[in-house]
Amino acid sequence: MKRTAVGFWCLAVMSGVGCAVGVSDDEAAGTIVHPDGGDSSARTNGTTLPDSSTNGDPTSSPATGADDAATNDPGDPGDAGSDAGDAGKSDAGDAGSDAGDAGKSDAGDAGDAGKTDAGAPGTCVFTGALVTFDLTTIVGTATELAPSATAAGVTATSLTRSGVTAASSNGAMNASNWPVGAAASNKYFAFSVTPPATCKMTVTSLAIDLKASTTGPTDAAVGTSVDGYAALQNVTVTTTGGSANVPLAGVADVSNTVEVRVFGFNASAAAGTLRIQKTLSLSGSLSPQ
Numbered sequence: 001m002k003r004t005a006v007g008f009w010c011l012a013v014m015s016g017v018g019c020a021v022g023v024s025d026d027e028a029a030g031t032i033v034h035p036d037g038g039d040s041s042a043r044t045n046g047t048t049l050p051d052s053s054t055n056g057d058p059t060s061s062p063a064t065g066a067d068d069a070a071t072n073d074p075g076d077p078g079d080a081g082s083d084a085g086d087a088g089k090s091d092a093g094d095a096g097s098d099a100g101d102a103g104k105s106d107a108g109d110a111g112d113a114g115k116t117d118a119g120a121p122g123t124c125v126f127t128g129a130l131v132t133f134d135l136t137t138i139v140g141t142a143t144e145l146a147p148s149a150t151a152a153g154v155t156a157t158s159l160t161r162s163g164v165t166a167a168s169s170n171g172a173m174n175a176s177n178w179p180v181g182a183a184a185s186n187k188y189f190a191f192s193v194t195p196p197a198t199c200k201m202t203v204t205s206l207a208i209d210l211k212a213s214t215t216g217p218t219d220a221a222v223g224t225s226v227d228g229y230a231a232l233q234n235v236t237v238t239t240t241g242g243s244a245n246v247p248l249a250g251v252a253d254v255s256n257t258v259e260v261r262v263f264g265f266n267a268s269a270a271a272g273t274l275r276i277q278k279t280l281s282l283s284g285s286l287s288p289q
Contacts, residue, residue: 123153124199126286131156131193133280138173141166145173151286153196159280163187164264172277176270178217183265185229189276192225194257195286203251203258203284209277210262211241216272217264222246225259232263241277255289 134148143166144158163186164175179187195201206222220237223229233246251258260282264274 123196124286124288126151128283128285129281130154130201130203130284130286131191131282133159133191135159135173135277135280136171139170141168142173147191150193153199154201154286155194157192159189159191159276161189167273167275169273169275169277172211172275174273174275175264176216176273178264178267178270178272178274180267180270181265183219183221183232183263185263187265188261188263190259190261192257192259193282195255198289199286200253200255200289201251201258201284201286202253203248203260203282205248205283206246206260207243207279207281207283208235208246208262209241209243209279210235210237210264211275211277212237212239212264212267213273214239215267215269217267217274219266220262220264220274222248223261223263224248224251225257225261226251226254229261235262237264237274243278251284253287 128151129149130151131147131154132149133145135145137148138145144160146158147156150156159173161173161175163177163184165177167174167176173189175189177187193201193203203224208222210220212218216237216239218237220235221232222235223232227250231250233248235244235246236242248260262276267274
């Protein structure tokens with residue numbers, strides 16, 4: 001019925017008869033019926049209408065514009081609030097991060113400084129074995145023996161022979177051709193020890209186990225380079241061996257390399273041998289310079 005009425009009114013218009021266009025229920029629902037029987041919300045009397053979603057839509061009422069404005073306006077304060085929140089978050093976060101980083105860095109620096117400060121004295125505070133040689137590892141006529149252990153920071157050379165003839169022995173450094181008389185300055189066993197940089201070293205004693213053959217040296221002595229091997233400390237020598245602890249006075253607070261020599265003498269024959277066996281260990285202490 002409503003489509004027919006609309007069609008009648010349109011024919012009347014086309015015939016030149018004036019008529020009033022009424023608003024049907026279909027129009028209120030947003031449907032406009034055209035002369036060709038089709039329906040569309042985009043045309044009236046053959047004229048294209050602007051998009052009803054824009055403010056330029058002549059069919060839009062002021063209320064619609066107000067609604068749009070009302071919809072958009074709350075968004076602006078929201079954006080501002082968001083900006084304020086972001087700014088607050090950024091400021092607080094950056095400040096907190098900066099404070100955290102600063103605190104972390106300060107704590108780390110303090111920790112590093114503490115570690116360094118604590119570590120330096122530790123290197124130069126020591127009492128005990130400065131260097132140790134394990135002679136049980138020797139096989140045959142080894143020409144030298146590297147240290148088996150040293151104190152932290154201490155360096156030491158290998159144990160070697162000088163001026164004597166290497167003799168074969170397992171588990172000991174052995175030699176022949178010792179002086180038949182008094183000690184000779186050029187016939188000895190030797191090694192050197194050096195303290196860490198910035199440290200002073202004091203040598204207190206040498207633990208040594210000497211054994212001679214029946215025609216080997218009956219006496220031995222230990223000296224250091226500190227006094228040019230002038231003050232020799234005697235060591236008892238037997239044919240069965242035995243450990244002795246030889247005191248070494250006069251080697252105190254040195255910061256350079258110290259050489260230790262073991263002299264054998266008073267052999268009854270040049271073929272007689274003297275050996276260092278088991279363990280050789282130099283004891284002392286370290287202190288800051």
